[in-house]
Amino acid sequence: MTTGGSDDFRASFFEECDELLEAMHDGLGLMQDGAGDGETVHVIFRAVHSIKGGAGAFGLDALVSFAHQLETVLERLRSGKIEATPDLLTLFQQCGDYLSDLVTAARADAAVDPGPADALGRRLDAASGPDCDTSEAVSQAADDFVPLALDLDALEDPQESDADDPMSSGIGHHITFTAEPELFSSGNEPALLFRALATLGPTRVGADVSDVPPLSLLDPTMSHLSWEIELDGDCPADIVLDVFDFVSDCASVEIAPLEHIAAPPDRSTVPASDDIAPAAGADAAAPAEGQPPNSETVGWGHEPARAALPEPAVAPPQLSARIAAPQTIRVDFERVDKLINLVGELVIKEAMLSQAVGKLTLNTGNEVLQELDGLKQLAGEIQEGVMAIRAQPIKPLFQRMGRTIREAAAMTNKRVRLVMKGEAAEVDKTVLERLVDPLTHMVRNAVDHGLEDTETRMAAGKPAEGSVTLSAAHRSGRVVIEISDDGGGINRDKVRQLAEKKGLIAPDAPLISSDIDALLFMPGFSSKDEVSELSGRGVGLDVVRSEITALGGRMSIQSELGVGTVFSISLPLTLAVLEGMVVNVAGQTMVVPITAIQETLQPASARIHTIGPGTKVLSIRETLMPVADLGAHFGFREPPEELDDHVLLVIETDTDRRCALIVDALQDQRQVVIKSLETNYSQIDGISAATILGDGRIALIVDPEGVAGGVSPVPATLVAPANPDIVEGDSLVTA
Amino acid sequence: MSEGYNLQTHLDSAAAPALAADLKALRGRPVRVDGGAVRFAGTLSLQVLIAARRQWLEDGRDFSVHPLSDALGAACSDLGLSLTDIGGSQDDQNDMERTA
Numbered sequence: 001m002t003t004g005g006s007d008d009f010r011a012s013f014f015e016e017c018d019e020l021l022e023a024m025h026d027g028l029g030l031m032q033d034g035a036g037d038g039e040t041v042h043v044i045f046r047a048v049h050s051i052k053g054g055a056g057a058f059g060l061d062a063l064v065s066f067a068h069q070l071e072t073v074l075e076r077l078r079s080g081k082i083e084a085t086p087d088l089l090t091l092f093q094q095c096g097d098y099l100s101d102l103v104t105a106a107r108a109d110a111a112v113d114p115g116p117a118d119a120l121g122r123r124l125d126a127a128s129g130p131d132c133d134t135s136e137a138v139s140q141a142a143d144d145f146v147p148l149a150l151d152l153d154a155l156e157d158p159q160e161s162d163a164d165d166p167m168s169s170g171i172g173h174h175i176t177f178t179a180e181p182e183l184f185s186s187g188n189e190p191a192l193l194f195r196a197l198a199t200l201g202p203t204r205v206g207a208d209v210s211d212v213p214p215l216s217l218l219d220p221t222m223s224h225l226s227w228e229i230e231l232d233g234d235c236p237a238d239i240v241l242d243v244f245d246f247v248s249d250c251a252s253v254e255i256a257p258l259e260h261i262a263a264p265p266d267r268s269t270v271p272a273s274d275d276i277a278p279a280a281g282a283d284a285a286a287p288a289e290g291q292p293p294n295s296e297t298v299g300w301g302h303e304p305a306r307a308a309l310p311e312p313a314v315a316p317p318q319l320s321a322r323i324a325a326p327q328t329i330r331v332d333f334e335r336v337d338k339l340i341n342l343v344g345e346l347v348i349k350e351a352m353l354s355q356a357v358g359k360l361t362l363n364t365g366n367e368v369l370q371e372l373d374g375l376k377q378l379a380g381e382i383q384e385g386v387m388a389i390r391a392q393p394i395k396p397l398f399q400r401m402g403r404t405i406r407e408a409a410a411m412t413n414k415r416v417r418l419v420m421k422g423e424a425a426e427v428d429k430t431v432l433e434r435l436v437d438p439l440t441h442m443v444r445n446a447v448d449h450g451l452e453d454t455e456t457r458m459a460a461g462k463p464a465e466g467s468v469t470l471s472a473a474h475r476s477g478r479v480v481i482e483i484s485d486d487g488g489g490i491n492r493d494k495v496r497q498l499a500e501k502k503g504l505i506a507p508d509a510p511l512i513s514s515d516i517d518a519l520l521f522m523p524g525f526s527s528k529d530e531v532s533e534l535s536g537r538g539v540g541l542d543v544v545r546s547e548i549t550a551l552g553g554r555m556s557i558q559s560e561l562g563v564g565t566v567f568s569i570s571l572p573l574t575l576a577v578l579e580g581m582v583v584n585v586a587g588q589t590m591v592v593p594i595t596a597i598q599e600t601l602q603p604a605s606a607r608i609h610t611i612g613p614g615t616k617v618l619s620i621r622e623t624l625m626p627v628a629d630l631g632a633h634f635g636f637r638e639p640p641e642e643l644d645d646h647v648l649l650v651i652e653t654d655t656d657r658r659c660a661l662i663v664d665a666l667q668d669q670r671q672v673v674i675k676s677l678e679t680n681y682s683q684i685d686g687i688s689a690a691t692i693l694g695d696g697r698i699a700l701i702v703d704p705e706g707v708a709g710g711v712s713p714v715p716a717t718l719v720a721p722a723n724p725d726i727v728e729g730d731s732l733v734t735a
Numbered sequence: 736m737s738e739g740y741n742l743q744t745h746l747d748s749a750a751a752p753a754l755a756a757d758l759k760a761l762r763g764r765p766v767r768v769d770g771g772a773v774r775f776a777g778t779l780s781l782q783v784l785i786a787a788r789r790q791w792l793e794d795g796r797d798f799s800v801h802p803l804s805d806a807l808g809a810a811c812s813d814l815g816l817s818l819t820d821i822g823g824s825q826d827d828q829n830d831m832e833r834t835a
Binding site: 195209 | 748751752754755758759762777778779782783785786787789790793810813814815816820
């Protein structure tokens with residue numbers, strides 16, 4: 001259920017959930033590593049509890065129920081009633097994973113399999129100890145708020161209240177709540193907050209309607225109501241405040257210990273006889289007479305509540321910190337994208353201005369040139385700064401892999417621990433999102449194929465528990481992610497045999513170690529003799545590499561037999577700009593991504609063979625590769641007969657397709673701002689995007705994979721001459 | 736002769752201004768509001784009913800809400816409101832307390 005019309009608030013809640021889940025997983029990781037303490041448990045408890053509180057406000061009942069069940073056991077651990085056994089920590093990890101699932105499902109308004117909740121609930125119940133029934137606690141949490149019967153007589157005479165009433169014992173909180181108009185315009189409803197509050201303990205809600213004017217004077221968008229709520233139990237004040245966390249900027253909340261509250265609002269001050277209405281039912285509060293001068297009241301809001309509450313005292317330190325000015329702000333991703341587009345336009349305009357100024361042939365040291373340099377520098381810094389806004393730490397992605405590893409370890413019956421390094425490194429948000437699938441596959445691969453089983457490890461003198469390390473670091477303007485394991489390493493003899501058996505390589509082909517490692521990326525290759533249920537065979541490393549390449553990334557492997565394997569992924573920091581070679585083709589200007597270009601050649605010095613009508617191949621280093629005219633590929637012209645005045649770009653795609661593309665001339669190698677064609681027009685085969693050049697013209701960015709895919713391969717019957725026709729000196733540029 | 740007015744099924748915050756305008760148009764006459772079809776009632780719409788009841792009281796006219804759907808009763812209960820605040824009868828309030 002949603003409150004309706006509160007998409008922004010709901011989105012804010014889920015963003016908050018991401019942070020809370022991260023904190024929870026951090027804490028669970030620390031405990032798993034034996035580095036946790038009481039504060040760690042408290043942090044985990046707070047995270048789970050805050051999720052529950054927010055979920056209650058949005059009516060996400062399944063999430064509330066499970067979070068409540070989990071926090072009940074966490075509370076038992078926190079209070080020392082149960083011990084943090086390895087089994088319990090494993091259970092917490094699984095519960096944390098399922099809580100993440102519930103949040104994901106709630107965010108997508110999707111159904112979630114209730115099976116794990118039942119199974120995990122039973123285990124939580126068992127773990128909580130004999131004197132605690134979490135399922136009972138859950139039913140209490142899941143029930144809609146049912147106010148207790150109010151005894152007005154007792155309200156008037158505290159002495160008559162039942163001594164067994166929790167109120168009488170003085171344990172609980174008195175909460176005063178008033179709402180600003182923004183609370184309603186953002187789709188919130190106090191009733192949902194009060195229901196969330198009721199999950200913390202028995203509550204009594206009383207509304208003060210005395211300020212509601214007659215209809216003729218009413219502004220129906222303003223609230224003239226205020227509420228006083230009494231909450232029984234020993235729930236900490238900060239936990240109570242968490243319930244109101246999502247309305248902190250549009251409501252006023254004050255909370256004070258119940259025993260310190262003086263008499264409730266005097267009904268005699270209310271104009272109409274029924275102007276303060278207690279909740280339907282509820283035993284009366286029995287406030288203590290008088291109040292200590294130092295009674296503690298904490299809360300936040302715009303104005304103090306007008307109820308007869310004690311003067312606010314200093315809030316506890318942790319609350320003060322919590323309500324301090326935020327260090328971050330949330331900005332709609334679309335706004336950031338718009339800003340990035342505008343900065344892209346700025347960079348293009350700057351290039352246009354430079355080109356126009358260049359035509360003026362001004363003297364060096366001219367003031368215009370100096371100011372233009374300053375503008376260029378400023379534009380570059382702005383671009384860099386804006387790109388940084390899109391950057392997000394890679395940590396949540398790595399944490400997500402922790403679950404993948406746990407599941408993979410369980411399926412393969414291996415003991416595996418995840419080690420994270422450099423998780424604070426930041427990557428473009430889009431890159432991060434598209435890394436999930438490839439990284440998941442590689443991590444599974446590391447557990448399934450990389451690590452040996454326990455017996456083998458112990459026989460080799462290794463620890464029974466294998467480790468998979470995820471690391472990230474910025475290097476040379478790119479981010480390098482490594483997935484390493486301390487497994488058996490690549491058995492190259494086996495890889496080679498398998499490749500020969502599958503016909504992927506010729507028998508006795510001269511291959512060095514890196515060539516053999518590269519075979520793992522070939523389509524259809526699998527180093528395991530049997531199809532694994534976990535890694536399967538449908539998605540291989542070839543697909544992973546394809547996805548990485550689509551992100552402008554590169555992959556490489558380093559492996560040592562018996563020691564382990566490291567897969568390295570090098571990625572651009574952003575997808576908003578691209579390093580490209582600007583080329584001329586049939587009067588058009590095009591951009592070829594520099595990552596695809598192996599080298600550029602002058603046809604005059606390269607051996608071009610014509611093997612049929614219009615079909616040319618390039619002989620280079622004992623291999624033949626097809627030659628294709630980029631102009632003809634896009635229909636700009638007929639393929640040229642003579643190539644002497646042209647340039648060849650040797651490209652290699654992620655699927656190991658190699659070909660030489662004919663272009664007319666090279667202009668420049670530069671960074672270009674990527675403009676999506678799919679967004680503004682439609683997808684075009686062989687074109688990945690477009691950019692705007694300094695002269696204002698649009699240049700299409702070539703998709704090397706798409707172009708190479710349309711080029712006929714060299715017939716297998718053709719063999720390259722033994723003597724290399726290209727000597728090193730012939731290379732014009734090596735990418 | 737009372738004017739009849741049927742409450743909408745969904746009385747969220749956005750519905751409050753229209754409800755207020757509708758009820759203002761009935762001012763000066765006794766009004767009997769039918770709340771039997773209400774499936775959701777938010778604070779601001781309930782506040783309109785409270786203000787209307789107060790207005791009709793000042794004007795010396797009858798204002799009542801009957802019947803009340805379970806959802807309408809539950810919304811009042813959640814917010815700590817008595818059914819009499821919005822124009823319900825004491826009997827309705829008693830019934831709700833009995834079934835709570």
